[in-house]
Amino acid sequence: MNDDANESATAEARREARLGDMAGPYLQQPSFLLATLKADCVNKPFAQRCHDLETVIEEFPAKELHGIFPWLVESIFGSLDGTIVGWNLRCLQGRTNPTEYSVALDFLDPSGPMMKLVYKLQAEEYRYDFPVSYLPGPVKASIQEQVLPECSLYHNKVQFPSSGGLGLNLALNPFEYYMFYFAISLITQKNSPITHHISPSNSAYFILVDTYLKCFLPTEGSVLPPPSSNPGGAIPSPTPRSPAVPFTSYGMHHTSLLKRHIAHQPSVNADPASQEIWRSETLLQIFVEMWLHHYSLEMYQKMQSPHVKESFKPTEEHVLVVRLLVKHLHAFSNSLKPEPLSPSAHSHTASPLEEFKRVVIPRFVQQKLYIFLQHCFGHWPLDASFRAVLEMWLSYLQPWRYAPEKPPQTAELLPRSVSEKWAAFIQENLLMYTKLFVGFLNRTLRTDLVSPKNALMVFRVAKVFAQPNLAEMILKGEQLFLEPELVIPHRQHRLFMTPTLGGSFLSSWPPAITDASFKVKSHVYSLEGQDFQYKQMFGTEVRNLVLKLAQLICQAQQTAKSISDHSAETTASHSFFSWFKFTPSEMNGSYTGNDLDEIGQDSIKKTDEYLEKALEYLCQIFKLNEAQLTQMMMKCGTAQDENGKKQLPDCIESENGLILTPLGRYQMINGLRRFDVQYQGDTELQPIRSYENATLVRLLYRLSSALNERLADHMDVLCSREDFVGRFCRYHLTNPHLVHKIRYSPVLKDRTSQNWGPRISLRFLASYRTLISLLMLYFIASWFHIGPVGCTFIILFSYFLYAVIMAFFFEGRKPHEH
Numbered sequence: 042m043n044d045d046a047n048e049s050a051t052a053e054a055r056r057e058a059r060l061g062d063m064a065g066p067y068l069q070q071p072s073f074l075l076a077t078l079k080a081d082c083v084n085k086p087f088a089q090r091c092h093d094l095e096t097v098i099e100e101f102p103a104k105e106l107h108g109i110f111p112w113l114v115e116s117i118f119g120s121l122d123g124t125i126v127g128w129n130l131r132c133l134q135g136r137t138n139p140t141e142y143s144v145a146l147d148f149l150d151p152s153g154p155m156m157k158l159v160y161k162l163q164a165e166e167y168r169y170d171f172p173v174s175y176l177p178g179p180v181k182a183s184i185q186e187q188v189l190p191e192c193s194l195y196h197n198k199v200q201f202p203s204s205g206g207l208g209l210n211l212a213l214n215p216f217e218y219y220m221f222y223f224a225i226s227l228i229t230q231k232n233s234p235i236t237h238h239i240s241p242s243n244s245a246y247f248i249l250v251d252t253y254l255k256c257f258l259p260t261e262g263s264v265l266p267p268p269s270s271n272p273g274g275a276i277p278s279p280t281p282r283s284p285a286v287p288f289t290s291y292g293m294h295h296t297s298l299l300k301r302h303i304a305h306q307p308s309v310n311a312d313p314a315s316q317e318i319w320r321s322e323t324l325l326q327i328f329v330e331m332w333l334h335h336y337s338l339e340m341y342q343k344m345q346s347p348h349v350k351e352s353f354k355p356t357e358e359h360v361l362v363v364r365l366l367v368k369h370l371h372a373f374s375n376s377l378k379p380e381p382l383s384p385s386a387h388s389h390t391a392s393p394l395e396e397f398k399r400v401v402i403p404r405f406v407q408q409k410l411y412i413f414l415q416h417c418f419g420h421w422p423l424d425a426s427f428r429a430v431l432e433m434w435l436s437y438l439q440p441w442r443y444a445p446e447k448p449p450q451t452a453e454l455l456p457r458s459v460s461e462k463w464a465a466f467i468q469e470n471l472l473m474y475t476k477l478f479v480g481f482l483n484r485t486l487r488t489d490l491v492s493p494k495n496a497l498m499v500f501r502v503a504k505v506f507a508q509p510n511l512a513e514m515i516l517k518g519e520q521l522f523l524e525p526e527l528v529i530p531h532r533q534h535r536l537f538m539t540p541t542l543g544g545s546f547l548s549s550w551p552p553a554i555t556d557a558s559f560k561v562k563s564h565v566y567s568l569e570g571q572d573f574q575y576k577q578m579f580g581t582e583v584r585n586l587v588l589k590l591a592q593l594i595c596q597a598q599q600t601a602k603s604i605s606d607h608s609a610e611t612t613a614s615h616s617f618f619s620w621f622k623f624t625p626s627e628m629n630g631s632y633t634g635n636d637l638d639e640i641g642q643d644s645i646k647k648t649d650e651y652l653e654k655a656l657e658y659l660c661q662i663f664k665l666n667e668a669q670l671t672q673m674m675m676k677c678g679t680a681q682d683e684n685g686k687k688q689l690p691d692c693i694e695s696e697n698g699l700i701l702t703p704l705g706r707y708q709m710i711n712g713l714r715r716f717d718v719q720y721q722g723d724t725e726l727q728p729i730r731s732y733e734n735a736t737l738v739r740l741l742y743r744l745s746s747a748l749n750e751r752l753a754d755h756m757d758v759l760c761s762r763e764d765f766v767g768r769f770c771r772y773h774l775t776n777p778h779l780v781h782k783i784r785y786s787p788v789l790k791d792r793t794s795q796n797w798g799p800r801i802s803l804r805f806l807a808s809y810r811t812l813i814s815l816l817m818l819y820f821i822a823s824w825f826h827i828g829p830v831g832c833t834f835i836i837l838f839s840y841f842l843y844a845v846i847m848a849f850f851f852e853g854r855k856p857h858e859h
Contacts, residue, residue, distance in 0.1 A: 074101070075109045082116065088144045095154040103165045110162060111169055114219055117149070118226040121175040130246035131230060131358065132239055145245050151256040151265070155219070160267040162215040169218040170200065173209035175225065177330060178353060179337035184209055192334075194326040220324055223249070224331035227359055241358040250362055254369040257324045258401075260376040263394055264321055318393050325370075325405055332363050333409040336416055355417065357429045363413070364433035370406060371436070371443035374398050403469065410437065411473060411568055418480035423487055425494035434477060435505050440466055458509035467511075468518040468561045472568055475515065475578040478506065482586045490597035491604070493644045496651040499594070503658035512662050516579055521558040522565055523575075579663070587663050591670060594652045600714065601652075605645045690714040725802060737807035749800045756799040765849065772848040774799035 074097070081090050094113070098106065119127035128145055135142040149155050173184050183190045184199060198211045213221060227246065241247055257264055335353040377398040414437075417430045436442075441463055467474060481502055488495045506512060565573060576582060659665065690705035691714075701709070708714040725742055729735050749756075759770040775798075805811055815836075822832035 072108070074105060075112060078109060079112070087141050091144050091148045091154075095148070098154045098158045098161070103161050103167075106158060107162060107165070107167050110158065110167075110215065111218075113155075113158075114222045117155075118222040119230045121172065121222075121225065121229055123229045126230065127226070128245075129230075130249065131227070131241070131244050133245040134239060134243050136243070142245055146248060146252075149249055151253060156267075159215045159219050163267075167215060168212040169215065170210040171213050171218060171221055173199070173211060175229070176211075177334045179334060180330065182337075192326060192330055194323070194330060216320060217323055217327065220327045221331070223253075224327050227362060228331065241361050247362065247365065250365055251369070253324060254366065254373075257321045258369060258373045260372050263392070264318060267320075318397050321394070321397060325401065328366055329405055329409055332359065332366070333406070333413045336412045354420075355413075357426050360417070360429040360433055363410075364429070364436055367406075367410070367433060367437050368443060370402055371440045374402055375440060375444045407470065408568060414473075414477055415480070418477060418484060423484065425492070425498075427484070428494065428498055431481075431498050431501065434473075435501065438470075438474060438505065456507075456509055459511045459514065461510075461514075464514050464517065465557075465560075467514045468521060468557060469564050471515070471518045471522060471561055472565060474506075475519065476576070478502070478578055479576060479583055479586070482583070482590060486586070486589060486593060490593055490652060491600050491648060493648045493651070496597070496648045496655070499590075500651040500655040500658075503655040503662070507658035507661045512579075518561055519577055519579065521561045523577075524558045584663060587659055587665070588669075591656055591659060591665065594656050596708070596714070598649055598652050601645050601648050689716065725804060732809050733804075733807045734809065734812075738804060741803040741807050745801050745803045752801070753798075756801075760799045769845065769848045770799070772844065774801065 078094070078097070081093060085093070097109075115125060115127065117128050118130070119125050130145065133142050133145060147153055173181055175181075176184070180190050180192075180195065184195070189195060189199070194217075195211065198213060200210045200212050202208055202210075259265075335355075377395060414430070414434055417427075421427050421430055441457075441459060485495075485499055490496050490499065565575065656670075660667070660670065689699075690708045691702045692699040692705045693702060694700075705714070709716075725745065729738050756770065756774050760767060760774055762770070818836060819829060819832050822828075822835070827835070
């Protein structure tokens with residue numbers, strides 16, 4: 042006994058020495074340890090705090106660590122109300138904070154100190170309260186109505202408030218509590234300040250999600266056992282986590298919370314094999330519930346109305362993390378070993394992890410992801426950020442991309458045909474392919490396809506659906522759904538393919554259903570309800586939408602071409618002398634630019650390439666008639682003017698001028714076409730611009746008017762001559778553009794006959810740009826010892842030579858409006 046006491050005292054002294062000044066003389070109250078750690082958060086750097094926490098986790102017993110665990114989790118992931126940011130893992134990147142980044146990842150690694158603390162507390166079966174009020178909307182509403190949610194994650198955990206209690210709570214074990222906070226921090230901390238130029242895929246949070254998925258849902262081997270704090274000891278799985286629960290409640294009718302609670306009491310004789318993957322199942326359920334389960338089936342049906350206000354708005358970062366989950370689940374499910382030929386062998390050799398891989402997507406993810414995507418397709422802004430949602434959707438549609446087998450090297454350059462073995466997946470996820478494709482079409486018809494980012498999204502979807510054999514398998518799935526039900530027993534569509542109460546994926550399975558049509562119908566009705574009116578992807582209605590999209594693509598290509606030609610012409614006209622004068626658009630107040638003007642010629646070419654390939658893929662998918670497409674493209678080209686550069690909105694001529702058609706209004710709203718609205722009155726009487734000196738404009742107008750009044754007859758005679766002098770005078774004294782440009786504006790016909798005759802205009806000298814240009818020329822000339830008179834002579838002589846050449850070769854082109 043004395044030897045044991047001496048060894049215990051020695052260990053206690055050693056622990057105090059290792060903690061040093063962090064904890065001071067050790068006291069038995071956990072509150073002292075908690076207060077010390079809180080003080081260290083203010084006084085010590087991040088790396089030192091993590092090192093001290095690692096020492097505390099190693100040295101202190103679970104009884105004392107139990108008191109600091111909730112505070113530690115909150116200090117890492119932030120508070121549920123978002124007021125405490127915590128370590129801000131979403132903004133922590135190795136490029137900007139390499140030391141803190143590596144320290145945080147090591148501390149939160151599945152084999153790191155934090156998980157050791159979790160398993161240490163797990164062995165003692167501690168419980169921690171998680172407020173129901175912070176759960177996703179459908180779950181919170183269900184529990185508050187005293188109806189137990191279908192997900193088994195919440196079974197046996199609801200704690201009713203005692204007298205004077207503040208609300209409902211979930212009693213979670215340490216692993217569940219840690220993962221709840223980790224998953225929900227993506228939602229609760231979305232309003233925290235985020236530095237610009239941060240890539241979500243490089244953040245510590247994103248890396249941790251990937252690490253946890255690879256550890257607890259491994260594609261190779263089995264789940265690593267949790268580290269034990271006692272040599273030779275094992276950390277038991279939580280006893281309330283019954284293996285008879287995991288898949289029992291999917292598709293069940295709601296009963297009272299009390300009855301459901303009693304019905305799901307854990308079995309004493311639980312199968313030990315099922316405990317092998319309890320962390321895998323728990324992690325997946327928490328991720329799916331926290332990230333996807335924000336819309337119930339009933340809520341989804343109500344939100345079809347555009348007047349219903351959104352209850353939850355996912356962010357782009359949120360969608361990127363969900364895409365990571367989807368991609369890993371495909372890889373996890375595809376790592377399933379091939380089924381043995383003998384059914385009896387399957388029942389004896391399949392491990393719980395293999396059975397879990399078999400059902401992980403249809404049982405856990407499919408329904409919630411479908412509703413999540415439906416919401417995003419219907420409510421996401423019509424901008425380029427939708428690309429994140431699009432790529433998540435396309436990742437789910439292509440499980441073969443994450444299959445272990447590799448295509449042969451000879452076929453790498455050719456489109457990879459979709460194998461027939463994926464037909465079952467496509468049929469059981471038919472709505473993911475068909476209804477969401479229709480939703481994408483409806484979105485695309487409201488976007489500006491001249492934008493390279495929008496054109497890229499159309500190209501990506503068309504390329505995916507044009508994969509060889511995919512369209513045929515989707516069509517086969519539609520045919521199976523539309524098959525009439527002959528002699529099939531009465532079915533409760535909402536209960537299709539659901540295990541009976543009390544069974545799990547390890548218990549006896551229902552007999553395999555060989556009726557492929559029944560499987561497709563069960564999928565559709567379970568997601569949309571029995572009264573759902575299915576819209577065929579290859580039917581007439583959707584085909585008409587595709588034709589509208591093809592027409593929109595043709596129009597966007599023509600618009601991009603006209604913008605490209607305009608940009609090239611503008612670039613070519615920017616000579617040295619053109620910098621000292623105004624272009625017609627500056628003087629008449631029209632704007633002929635487009636968003637693509639700031640992007641450049643390369644992006645315009647990419648837009649054309651994306652749209653051209655997308656149109657080609659759509660023709661492959663829907664077998665569009667080439668003659669019909671050619672006629673459509675010719676129709677799009679007829680809107681160009683005689684020079685093939687400008688496009689007017691679709692309109693008809695009337696006595697009062699041009700009137701827009703519904704198509705023309707649509708083209709203008711989406712920026713596909715526009716009128717070249719310009720000032721069409723006397724250019725001398727335009728409003729004074731911000732780049733002009735008001736006093737000079739008025740003085741020069743009076744001077745010009747006096748000269749025009751005195752010299753009008755002489756100018757008419759000179760401009761009527763057919764020799765070089767007449768061409769030179771017409772070049773400077775007339776404005777041939779005024780009549781031509783009226784054609785592109787929706788104005789009255791009688792205005793086209795307006796003609797102002799030859800006249801002198803000096804208004805361009807009132808421009809600050811012209812004045813600054815002249816001052817710069819005089820300043821540069823002074824460097825070469827050229828005086829103002831000499832510089833003026835050089836400027837006039839140079840301009841005279843330039844004007845002679847322009848008048849001789851390009852009579853119709855003018856340097857500025859006169």
